[in-house]
Amino acid sequence: MKAALTHVDGRGSARMVDVGGKGATPRMARASAWIRIRPAVIAQLRHKAIPKGDVLAAAKIAGIQAAKKTADLIPLCHPLRLTHIVVDCEVQDDGVRIAATVKTMDRTGVEMEA
Secondary structure (H helix, E strand, C coil): CCCCCCCECCCCCECCCCCCCCCCEEEEEEEEEEEECCHHHHHHHHCCCCCCCCHHHHHHHHHHHHHHCHHHHCCCCCCCCEEEEEEEEEEECCEEEEEEEEEEEECCCCCCCC
């Protein structure tokens, strides 16, 4: 049996899921990505020698801002009261590992924010 899509009604129209009947519970989500980067750029990152400045600090701020703006950027996402956002960037030999953790006490999860 094919699973029903939660954000589409019986006629195929988009809709926001009603979470009004749900109670607020602690929610947490983690997401991670790995970006492959050339060795020359890795060396610049490690020595903080990127001409534009600390790009990893800028990436962390951008990640936090994106989590806070998720409901504005992704249609059908509920606006949530986020209680915690952490974005970590770890420089490795052949790239950068980025990990985000987001928490809330709300009626729906924070997977999209992470």
